[in-house]
Amino acid sequence: MKQIFPDKNKTGLTRELIDAMAPMFEQASAGAIAIDVQSRITWINQCYADLLQLPSPSSVIGKEIWRVIPHTRMPEVVATGKPMLLDIMEHNEQQLVVSRLPYYDDNGAVVGAVAFVLYDDVQPLTPLVSKFRRLHQDLAAARKALAKKTRGTRYSLTDFVGASPQALEVKRRARLASGRDVPVLLLGETGTGKEVLAQAIHSASERAEKPFVGVNVAAVPENLLEAEFFGVAPGAYTGADKRTRDGKFQLANGGTLFLDEVGDMPLPLQAKLLRVLQEGEIEPLGSNKLSSVDVRVIAATSRNLDEMMAEGSFRSDLYYRLNVLEIWIPPLRERLVDLGILSEVLLGEICESQGLRGEITDAGIAALGAYHWPGNIRELRNVLERALTMSEEGELLDAGAILKVLPGGDAEAVPKTPFRPVRPLARVIALAEAQAIEEALAACRGNRTRAAKLLGISRSVLYEKMAKLSGN
Numbered sequence: 001m002k003q004i005f006p007d008k009n010k011t012g013l014t015r016e017l018i019d020a021m022a023p024m025f026e027q028a029s030a031g032a033i034a035i036d037v038q039s040r041i042t043w044i045n046q047c048y049a050d051l052l053q054l055p056s057p058s059s060v061i062g063k064e065i066w067r068v069i070p071h072t073r074m075p076e077v078v079a080t081g082k083p084m085l086l087d088i089m090e091h092n093e094q095q096l097v098v099s100r101l102p103y104y105d106d107n108g109a110v111v112g113a114v115a116f117v118l119y120d121d122v123q124p125l126t127p128l129v130s131k132f133r134r135l136h137q138d139l140a141a142a143r144k145a146l147a148k149k150t151r152g153t154r155y156s157l158t159d160f161v162g163a164s165p166q167a168l169e170v171k172r173r174a175r176l177a178s179g180r181d182v183p184v185l186l187l188g189e190t191g192t193g194k195e196v197l198a199q200a201i202h203s204a205s206e207r208a209e210k211p212f213v214g215v216n217v218a219a220v221p222e223n224l225l226e227a228e229f230f231g232v233a234p235g236a237y238t239g240a241d242k243r244t245r246d247g248k249f250q251l252a253n254g255g256t257l258f259l260d261e262v263g264d265m266p267l268p269l270q271a272k273l274l275r276v277l278q279e280g281e282i283e284p285l286g287s288n289k290l291s292s293v294d295v296r297v298i299a300a301t302s303r304n305l306d307e308m309m310a311e312g313s314f315r316s317d318l319y320y321r322l323n324v325l326e327i328w329i330p331p332l333r334e335r336l337v338d339l340g341i342l343s344e345v346l347l348g349e350i351c352e353s354q355g356l357r358g359e360i361t362d363a364g365i366a367a368l369g370a371y372h373w374p375g376n377i378r379e380l381r382n383v384l385e386r387a388l389t390m391s392e393e394g395e396l397l398d399a400g401a402i403l404k405v406l407p408g409g410d411a412e413a414v415p416k417t418p419f420r421p422v423r424p425l426a427r428v429i430a431l432a433e434a435q436a437i438e439e440a441l442a443a444c445r446g447n448r449t450r451a452a453k454l455l456g457i458s459r460s461v462l463y464e465k466m467a468k469l470s471g472n
Contacts, residue, residue, distance in 0.1 A: 264303070
């Protein structure tokens with residue numbers, strides 16, 4: 001570690017401790033790296049160079065660390081002087097558990113930082129991660145209860161449930177949307193979870209502490225839409241309130257306005273909405289004064305806006321203003337692989353609200369998978385709630401309990417193929433890993449270093465997994 005701390009004669013207490021601990025951390029870790037006060041790499045060991053798939057440690061010395069590790073938080077440690085212990089960092093689709101420490105000169109000024117990768121495989125931390133998830137769920141429940149009393153959000157990205165490629169792509173785009181203060185257009189059938197996603201984007205954005213206001217355009221009578229959106233000045237019309245009545249834009253000022261079923265908006269209001277988005281100003285009904293508003297708009301629709309633009313019922317200029325970042329939410333029938341986890345989560349919510357306990361069998365999931373789900377996740381929740389309410393088998397929902405409440409459900413709806421036995425998840429993962437390792441070694445002609453790079457893991461992880469597979 002001499003490259004990190006070259007001057008041993010001017011070492012303060014903090015640097016002495018780090019110098020003493022560094023060899024131990026380096027030996028026990030899967031990689032180590034250090035930067036100076038300008039965030040340039042001053043040292044990196046061979047293990048970390050292998051993990052990052054670098055040609056050699058010397059190839060990155062002197063470079064800014066963000067050029068090598070784009071999402072690194074080490075410059076933050078240098079800037080604040082505060083350590084970051086047991087942080088989870090993602091790099092090349094791999095999760096790393098990292099600890100970062102600042103180091104100082106004789107005058108107590110931060111002159112750099114050092115980081116150690118403690119785990120390059122988070123699987124040993126599964127119990128800890130599970131506990132964190134439970135605590136996060138408890139916190140989310142408390143936030144939902146609080147949000148009912150305020151104009152806040154009840155949902156976060158963890159509430160958009162699913163692990164299928166389609167669901168993961170939706171979450172990826174939602175995270176992208178939460179980090180950019182631009183209009184978002186959510187497309188998808190009724191019941192796919194568009195409002196859940198809109199609230200999740202808001203709650204993860206910089207506007208999270210500001211209001212989230214939702215309005216269903218299709219549910220408001222056309223003659224009241226302008227007043228609903230832009231507010232009403234005192235005495236604007238006969239019978240109007242003598243006080244100013246704020247519209248949705250004023251209520252959402254500083255925060256997010258969610259326009260559900262924006263495809264149902266009449267053309268005259270579309271023109272006024274476009275002006276608000278372009279100018280950031282509104283004119284309440286019956287008023288001659290313009291008011292500035294700062295609102296981020298998230299719109300959603302289940303209608304085909306391309307067809308509506310072609311027939312002239314939706315303005316193309318408004319479409320382009322709303323559709324800066326588009327997220328398409330697939331229907332449930334296109335991600336049936338998520339049925340199991342969706343059913344588990346929905347059953348948990350239903351049971352919690354009704355003070356019950358319930359589970360669904362593999363046969364019950366298979367029966368759900370034989371249905372076409374025109375109502376998507378909203379319909380799935382209804383089916384599970386009805387099945388739980390009407391079940392004569394107590395708290396266990398099997399195929400029979402599900403088929404009794406499915407629309408048109410009968411004996412013919414039971415899948416004709418026999419149910420495949422479900423293997424433990426650990427066994428499935430182990431078999432998949434074994435096959436992947438075998439194929440990588442074959443492709444690399446037995447070269448383990450190249451095989452590890454091909455698999456996107458470090459050599460130490462590859463050796464560990466091979467040892468487990470061989471029974472050593």
